[in-house]
Amino acid sequence: MLKKLFQSFRSPLRLAKHTRSTPEVLTSRQHNLRRGHKISRHAVSVVERLQHAGYQAYLVGGCVRDLLLDLEPKDFDVATSATPEQVRAEFRNARVIGRRFKLVHVHFGREIIEVATFRANHPQGEEEENSSLSARHESGRILRDNVYGSLEDDAQRRDFTINALYFDVTAERILDYARGVHDIRNRLIRLIGDPEQRFLEDPVRMLRAVRFAAKLDFDIEKHTAAPIVRLAPMLRDIPSARLFDEVLKLFLAGYAERTFELLLEYGLFAPLFPASAAALKHNPDYTRRLIQQALANTDQRIHQGKPVTPAFLFAALLWPALPGRVAQLQDRGMPPIPAMQEAAHDLIAEQCQRIAVPKRFTIPIREIWDMQERLPRRSGKRADLLLENPRFRAGYDFLLLRESAGDETDGLGDWWTDYQEASDSERRGMIRDLSASSSSDSTGAPRKRRRGGKRRRAGSGETSGQPSGE
The missing domain is CATH 3.30.460.10 (Beta Polymerase, domain 2)
Known part of the structure; x- marks a missing residue:
């Protein structure tokens, strides 16, 4: 045909x-x-x-x-x-x-x-x-x-x-x-x-049209735009390694937030990120907020001349599809951390069929996600061990990103912000407070300790998008 x-x-x-x-x-x-x-x-x-x-x-x-x-x-x-x-x-x-x-x-x-x-x-x-x-x-x-x-x-x-x-x-x-x-x-x-002919010759031209429109703040001429939605599925025929390069050009040029909106408008996001597109339909408000905030943070860092890592970017783009898969595995009796690990493995393997994300990025993606299950577990020496983990900063930034998108964590981000700024004795007191708390849920429902100094929040551009150790 x-x-x-x-x-x-x-x-x-x-x-x-x-x-x-x-x-x-x-x-x-x-x-x-x-x-x-x-x-x-x-x-x-x-x-x-x-x-x-x-x-x-x-x-x-x-x-x-x-x-x-x-x-x-x-x-x-x-x-x-x-x-x-x-x-x-x-x-x-x-x-x-x-x-x-x-x-x-x-x-x-x-x-x-x-x-x-x-x-x-x-x-x-x-x-x-x-x-x-x-x-x-x-x-x-x-x-x-x-x-x-x-x-x-x-x-x-x-x-x-x-x-x-x-x-x-x-x-x-x-x-x-x-x-x-x-x-x-x-x-x-x-x-x-x-x-029609030019897009059939090379479907990646549809992505290039979006990239130039976002970068230059141009409009896509109406005859050029007309066939894009219908031909968007042809991106599935493009080699996954080439699409990885194209996605980096789309999202790491300083215009990622506008690019995302254009990809949605022209039906080009789903062929690139099918699981995330499904999450957009199932939970549109949260998914859109989280991705937009992550892309806005990325744009901000690029315009400030700060480094960004594709690992954090892909972790954010794919995250909305992950919690539902984790919940399904937990419903079958799998403990939270193994459920997170298995769901993450499966999701990334599926995504790599479309976009060949290299292993040097898929490993930190999984570690960032894994941190989301570990950060609520702070009793005993766990908090200090997590703080020493080379992926702590990326996991912490990602937690703040989730909270800014609407995830309810009972103040977990504030707790970790306080803990990083606290002295050794204050940290011991925070851990004792957790143990004494009447709440026994996984987030610990900590009593918030307000300290002087400005809190780091997602979107501040200080650390978001650049895990330490990259």
Whole structure:
């Protein structure tokens, strides 16, 4: 069915409708880009060296877009008529990488300038079947794409109009083949060509549309947005390792809270996080609050230049699906901590079928969750042992996050805040108070001890999202 659907949209004429064979040329009087302003000198040298060797070469894509928006580009990409092997021959500090898309990385210390050869439209029909440079899944998804072409071809096959801009650093002119400058001025994310075809070629473009819309505060143009909800399930066909990389780009760019809302709006969250999407339906208010608070904390830390760990992020995104599974196991007679461990193992294993979260993150995710069962158990020497645990800080931050979302813990977060600030004698008194308390439930129902000093709460940005020991 998907193959027939794709074939019905394969006309090259449809792909070309947003591009022109002759670009609109913006001279230095019509834009604010200057080779010495916010542009990497290494990127300029790569372009100039390729041009001096007789090749066409331009800065392209996101760096040009961001410069026009007066943003600081995070990296610089170059498009050229030189093949990867020809680029490699020009630079001793270059490496050819990739199979799906063969690229060249030119290294200047820690900075990498990515150089890509102009690419053409994917071959069609018998030409496609006979091509060793390209391959396509029956759904229409492109698996390999090393078909080289002209500058005009390259512009036509790019995904969004705002990414199809070429800057000639020598003449300081912009070549615009797809009215990308127009869409930047109107703050629109628009696919080049027929949206259905382009999403079928690579469903990850749906995530890219959301990511750019969140990052730039743009709207997704209505024709581009129209097929997304219907085609969202195609993300299930994308390799789980690739989706892990895409999810990090979505949530660790400083715009995670807005990204989450757009993923929900366009039906893209469920294919990525099926168990969490089910929790959103079952318990929408709590699930949304917890995830939004975690993402807001993550955005805050990124904007403050503080480190974040994907482990805490994934722990929050998946947590709403966990308590129900733990409760089911406890109903069958399993003790709380083993029930937590088994439910966590199963949930993470299921999630990794969709998004291949590496083991270096799944282990701390489970430890953060495990702490939620251990933190209420404070009698005797347990509190001090927990305090010394390398995952205590992450578990404590996660407890505060849960409380901010509405979890009732009988003041457990306040108790642990007091305990960390207390002297040794005060800690012993707090433990005695627990033992003397008439409450015997798992949270201990502690008598709150108000001390001077400001309490750390979830959302303060002090520790949330960065466990100690990471």
